[in-house]
Amino acid sequence: MGLYVFLGLLVLGLGLVLAVDDPRYCLHEIVKSDERIRSHGYPAETHELVTEDGYVLTLFRIPYSHKLQNQNKPRQPVLLQHGLFSNSDCWLSSGPDNSLAYLLADAGYDVWLGNARGNIYSRANNFISINSPKFWHFDWHEIGTIDIAAMIDYILPETGHKQLHYAGHSQGTTVYMTLLSVRPEYNEKIKSGHLLAPCAFFEHGTSPIFKLLSPLVGTPGGMWNQLLVDTELIPHNNLINRLADNSCGTGSAYDSVCKNAFLIFANGGYENMNISSMQVLIETHPAGSSSNQGIHYIQSYASHEFRQYDWGIKKNRQLYGQDTPPDYDLSLISAPTYSYSSNNDALCGPQDVDTLVAKMPQLIEDHRVPLQSFNHLDFIVAKNMKELINDLVVERMNKYEN
DSSP: OHHHHHHHHHHHHHHTGGGGGSGGGOGGGSOOHHHHHHHTTOOOEEEEEEOTTSBEEEEEEEOSOTTTTOTTSOOOEEEEEOOTTOOGGGGTTTOTTTOHHHHHHHTTOEEEEOOOTTSTTOOOBSSSOTTSGGGGOOOHHHIIIIIIHHHHHHHHHHHTOSOEEEEEETHHHHHHHHHHHHSGGGGGGEEEEEEESOOSOOTTOOOHHHHHHHHHHSSTTSHHHHHHTTSEESOOOHHHHHHHHHHHSTTOTTHHHHHHHGGGTBSSOOTTBOHHHHHHHHTTOSOOEEHHHHHHHHHHHHHOSOBOOOOOHHHHHHHHSSSSOOBOOGGGOOSOEEEEEOTTBSSSOHHHHHHHHHHOTTOSEEEEOSOTTOOTTHHHHBTTHIIIIIHHHHHHHHHHHO
16 A cells, blocks of 8 residues: 555656745745754854856855854864755754754754755756756766765865765765765765765665666666656645645544555654654655656666666767766775664665675774664654764764864
8 A cells, every 4th residue: 555655645746846836835935944943042054056067056054053152163064965855954853952963063063954956945057947857957976976076165165174074864875975986086075974874776675666666767768767857856845745744743644644655765664753853854845856866766776786877878878988877986985984774774775785885895884773673764853863873973973073
């Protein structure tokens, strides 16, 4: 049943692509990341940067902690990067006592929250209209090699540092590995990297989304590839948010819908979820993305490889000079990097993390969450994520400062 529930939501999301232009769904009606930060007493800043290909990206910043009053002391910058369909609010939704952004600020860090092209906070390009398919002609390769690089190059001179710490969740880990393997000079700019639910290989993925979509878009050239490429996938709109909120609320009559939908992320159930955190997250999620990002992940599942986007033999030869896309060379990642993964992750599970670890011999530590029920989304909304993940991330960053 979970498969059909998700498929129905997916079709609904695709059918409502145009709804994001309706005034009822405008961004000014939601509580933005900087407003959330200030509501808890922390200072917040909003920064915009323009990438080399014209995308206008929004960064939110917690420059210091009001608890420490450390604005006049040295503060090491940290960049936090969200996953697929997400945005900077994922690092804030559990509040100051649990969310990684606040914990890092209270540990004395200068915290920056990234937003990839195409999500609700980065929906502009200086050269291309958002209504053009050309706007959506990107996937996580461009987010890694262009967006993350631009964020790093903006943050470092802004803060007067030569290096920053990095933490990413899900796609936030994919883009990190993509950047450092394609543009290895950026390894020198990373003081430490922290990969929460690392996603590179998907051969053993158990989520129904893989089996459902792999025959449709797992290999290039089919009708569905041509139909879905270069479009916005599951945009933010009030209807989907209302459906999710009603399904995932405490005591909801539609609780089974929410649980079945979570088969995407876990092998059953969501027992660790903080419902209050999830309800906050739903306010700005799903945040929108290019369909190419999802297709690229499905290609990875079908090919069992971590490699660039497959456009078919003809275009591959034009772009890459070979029939198949080149692999990302993970041996080129030299920045101190830590992995944090879980057993109950239906997207980036333990066997595929094993493959990743084997291909990254320079990985500092491979941490597996000891709680067997911990799943892919628990890294962001679990009631026990502070003790199981976030405290550990802060502790490891601190080692590089001490």
